[in-house]
Amino acid sequence: MTATADAEAAANELTPLADYLGSVLRRLRALPPLDLDLTQAHGNVLAEDVVAPHAFPAFDQAAVDGYAARWEDISGGGRGPSYVPAPSGTPGGRTIRLNVVGDLGAASWRPVRLTPGSCFSVAAGAPLPVAADVVVPVEWTDQGMAAVEIFRTPKRGYGVRRAGEELPAGTLLARAGTYVSPALVAVFAATGIGHVVVRPSPRVVIVATGDELVDVGRGSQPGQVVDANSHALTAAAAEVGALAYRVGICDDDPEGLRGLLEDQTLRADLIITTGGTGTGPGDMVRRILSRREGGRAGPVTFTDVALYPGTALGFGTVGAEEVPVVCLPGDPGAALIGFEVLARPAIQLLAGAEPVFRPSVRAHLLETVSSPTGLREFRPAHVAERRGGGYTVQPLSGGPFTLSGLAEANGLLVLGERVTTAAAGSTVDVLLLDRRR
The missing domain is CATH 3.40.980.10 (MoaB/Mog-like domain)
Known part of the structure; x- marks a missing residue:
């Protein structure tokens, strides 16, 4: 029997990697769910679907700093506004003047109503007065305090966020199995959620x-x-x-x-x-x-x-x-x-995470490599995106045993059990490693 035949016979006695992984993973179960405070949930995986109990935004509010007004007043359709000469260089040749009847900040809570020809000075996040349907940005005005002159007219609805505009109550925010990211924590908090059920x-x-x-x-x-x-x-x-x-x-x-x-x-x-x-x-x-x-x-x-x-x-x-x-x-x-x-x-x-395996891509091999007979090899490599689409992969020197190669790698070149030689220019599988910088 030749050396090659001996190697093949020995390889045939080994358990294929896919079969072994399947037998191991079938014996494992996700950990029991745990109800966690929202501040502790980051980094875990949701065990249940999460639905918004409240709308976001919770109320009509200003999206920018400016003046909350009725659009018909600033567009010329109403009877309330006064027209005055515009500053030199202002498009249209005139401005609109409204009376400023109050200030509203993010902490304001008393309901107020606009009357024709009036407006409120508002901060971003402040509740909108009843009847307001536009917020004129500060930089489009003379920033007046008792009365304000508006040099530029926005479209109806500009600078306004309506209640439930982004997330109505009852919206499915995330499904079971979703990773709890910082942004998802913000979504949960904004819709009134204080704790979630996760896989620990x-x-x-x-x-x-x-x-x-x-x-x-x-x-x-x-x-x-x-x-x-x-x-x-x-x-x-x-x-x-x-x-x-x-x-x-x-x-x-x-x-x-x-x-x-x-x-x-x-x-x-x-x-x-x-x-x-x-x-x-x-x-x-x-x-x-x-x-x-x-x-x-x-x-x-x-x-x-x-x-x-x-x-x-x-x-x-x-x-x-x-x-x-x-x-x-x-x-x-x-x-x-x-x-x-x-x-x-x-x-x-x-952890209940899906998928359990790292993502993989098909890549264009830049260098011919050989691999042991009958074994699935994982070799450190550097993966790069090609101009115009696709990937290239460069095997790193030293093979899979070198720590320096593993330290430099952003991928693992995968050579199947039947591959003894992979030629430069061929297409191969590569596992993508997560290398945060």
Whole structure:
């Protein structure tokens, strides 16, 4: 048997990534709904449709600073206005004079009515006098106090916001599954909503395992590896919107690991471990969590998935509460790819967010790349929009294991299991990464 045939045979024994993801995500359910004060709802996903209990605006109001008037008075159709010579250079050769009978601010509440030939000085947001149907902007007048001269006539309705004009009472403001953004918070507040029912942000605990690990602030030495994973994965979980807690480093001690995970089930909706998912002599996580006890399978199943990098992934539940646990490889690059592929969709599903996967585009490949046989590869890349439409994608040097490439990437080039070579000029799939600046 040739080396190629050996590789193909080995790849055939791996679980396709799509099948594995489907089996994992079907076991998860969105967290129970929670009624939250509006100030705490931002960043969560609505669990119920939200309908406006009150109209917005709640009453007829001025949209600009100026003078609230009757349009027939300033258009010449009424009997009240006085016409006076216009200042030099004013179109039309004359102005309209109205008596200013009062001032209205945003805090004014007493109802008032306009009479022919009169107006009120109003601030933006002030309630409109009865019969007013236009607000003349301040800059179109001489800004008079007892009487005002109007140099330019606006259209009927200018500067006026009618009650319910934007959102009548009973309007569907947002459907279940909608992300609560700052603007949506403003809409809820403006229509009289003080609390909403949401899916809570998942509480995610991150644990790095391995006797070789040391904390940050020093360089790696033979026999010691700086723990980059727990810091990176905590940041990645927070980026998704989870409440992320970094536990830190756990040695390869069976009782210590079991006890730590049991303790964390009290505050976690999801636990992520990194390291020890392989079958080598030092891979204790797989050995401990997959161990059969009392004739039953272990709480976590480890699967060799057709994924590059990081084929060995684990999923199951731990503790009496059966808290889901995702086990990722120990290599930092493989751990971050594993998070994107498995942990991130799990967090999105727990949060009730849709879609659970990142958006993807088809892009024009700028450089020929090769890929391992039988594995679905996720490679750091830079995506750019093409002039005239579409996208281009440039693979970053070093391949998927390089941290520097992942740090620079704004996308992940996806090469399917049957792709061994993707030629420059071909069209490929790219996951778009969210890189806020």
